[in-house]
Amino acid sequence: MIRVAISALFLLGLLNVASADPFSDAFAKRDYAEAFRVMKPQAENGLADAQNKLGFLYLQGLGVSKDDVQAAFWFKKAADQGLADAQNNLAICYQLGVGMPRDYGKALDLFQEAAGQGNVLAQSGLGGLYYHGLGVKVDFQQAAFWFRKAADGGNGLAANNLGTIYFNGLGVPKDLPAAVVWYRKGAELGNSTAQNDLGIMYEKGLGVAQDLHLALTWFDKAAAQGDPGAIANANRLRATIAAQSPTAGKPSCPDRGVPLAKVMVGGAQVDANELKQPGSYRIVNFTPVFSTGSFPGFKLNCKYSDGNTIVIPLSNNSISCYVTNKSAACR
Template identity: 35%
Template sequence: MPWPLSQFAAMLLALPVLAQAPAQPLPDSASASPAVQEALKKVDDGDVAPLVKLADGGDADAQYYAGLVYLFGRGAIAKDPARGCAYEEKASARRGDAMHLVGMCHQSGAAGTPDKAKAEAAYTRAAAMGFTKSKCALGQMLMADPQSAARGLQLCKEAADAGDADAQAAVGNAYFNGTAGERDLKAARSWYEKAAKQNNLDASRRLGEMYAKGDGGPKDEKKAMELWTAGEKAGDPLVSILVADQLFSEISGGRKPGPGTYAFRGGVPTKDIEVIEEWYRQAKTKDPRPDVQARADYALSILAGLKSASNVKKR
C-alpha cells in the first residue's frame, strides 16, 4: 500500500503557511511488519483501530502511518491534524520521513501555532537522518530571508544534485525569481527540465510557460502545449487555463482574453471554438484562483459571441 508524500503534501497545502510543500514517494508498507500491513488494509475499509493499537503500543511504523491517516484523512476516516502530528512526533525518533512531517506540522501550524524555529530544527534533524528532501524544505524556509537566501539555495541544490525532483523545481524557481541573486532564466529552464523529466507537475507547468514565451531558450509553443496537456492528464489543476489561453491566442491574433479588440482569423470552425470553450470550462472547474475564474468567464463570453458571428464556418 504506497503512501506517496506528494499526495499528502498536496493536501497539506489546504493548511496555512505551506506555499510549496515538498513531495516525493515515501517507502511503502512493504518494509513494515505483517501486523502493520494487515492493519493498513483495514484502514482502507474504514477501521483505524488496529493501526492505532499498534501505534499506541510503540510500533514506529504504525505511528508513522497512523500520523498520515489523521493528518490527511483516509476514506471514511476524518482528518485530525493535531493527532496526526502527535503520532509523527512519536515516530520521528526512528524515521526521517516522520521527522520531515514533524517539520511540516510546525511550519504549517497543523498541530496548533506555526513555529518557524521548530520547523527548521525538525528539517535539520530529518536531513541528518538521511531524508534528503528535508534539506530543500529547510532551504526554502531560509530563502524567505534575503540574508540567508544564498545558504538556502545551496541546501536545495544539494538535494537537487542528489536527484530530488521537488528540490530541482525549487532551484528552478529560485533562479527564475532571482531569490538568491540575479535572475538566470537559462539556469531556471535547465533545472525545470530536470524536474520535469521526473514528472514534477509544477516544474512541467513552469517549463511550458518558458517554452511558450521563449524564456531562457528557444520559443516552442508546441512543446509548451505538450507539457501542459500531459500535466492536465496527470492531475495538475493549474494548466487548463494555460492551454485555453494558448488556443485562444491562436485564433485572436496573438491576444489572450481581456479588454480591447481582437484580430480573430476568419472561418474558425465552430468545433475548434468549442474545444477552447471546454478548456476554459475545465479551468473554471479545477482552478480556484479568482483571476483565472474571471478570465475564463470573460473568454467564454467572447467565444459565445464569436460562434454566432457570420464569419464562423459551421461544421
C-alpha cells in the same frame, strides 16, 4: 507566474505491499480500520515506525476519526526517536499549525534533523523556509543548496524551485538556460508547477528557443493535473496558435471538417499519432482538413478531402495532400 512553492507532503513511510505485514496488507486493500487496529498497539509499545503510521491515519481520518492533535502527538513520539519521516511530518505540523500552534523555529529544527538524514522532502521543505525566511533569516544560497539536494534526490518541486532561483538570480548569478534545465527536470518528474513554468519559458523563448507548440504541450501536461494557472495558459496559447494559423482569416469551406484522425495499418484503424514508421497507409474516415498536425517523427500537412478512401505514402518528412476541385482559398 514563475514562483517558489513550499512542500507540505506528509510521509507515511515505506510500505511493502507484497509482504505479509498486516498493516501493509490492510492499507493496500484500503481496509483502514484494520490498519488502525493493527498499528495502534504497536505504536503504544513504542515502535517509532508504527507511531508515524498511526499519526498519518489520524491526520487523514483513515480507519479512525480525523484528529490533528492525535496526529501531531504520534508524529512527535516517533520524531523523538529520530525517525526522519516523522521529523518531516512533525515539521510540517509546526509549519502549518496542524494539531499545534504554528512555530517556524521548531519546524526549521525538525526539517534540519530529517534533511541531515537524507530525507528528500525535508530537504525541500528546509529550502522553502530559507527561501521565504520562515523561522530563519532569508538565505537564498542555503535555499539553493537544499533545493539542489532534494532535486538530485528526485523531488520535482525542489527542482522547480531551484529553477526559479536561477530565473531570478537569487543567491546565484541569473542564468535562464540553467533555469530551463531545472524546470525540465521538475517537469519530467511530474511536478505540475515545473511543467507550467517550463511552458512559460518555451512560450517566451527564455533560456531556450521559442516553441509555442512545446509550450502548449507542457501547459497541457500541467493542466491535466488540475493546475489552474496552466489551464488558463493552455487555453490562451491554444487560441493564440489558432489565430496564427495560415488558415486564419481565409474564406470558410462548407465541407471543411475535423483534422485527420484515423489511418488503416495492416487492416486495423489506428490514430494518426500512433504512426511510428514510414510507409504507405490507407486513410479512413477521411474528413476535410485545413490545418497542420503532427505526430511522433513525422509531420502531417493535409489540406483537403473528397470523402474517398485513398492510399498515400508517408515519408520521413511529410504527407502532402492536395485536391484540385477546391478553390485556392480552400486549399
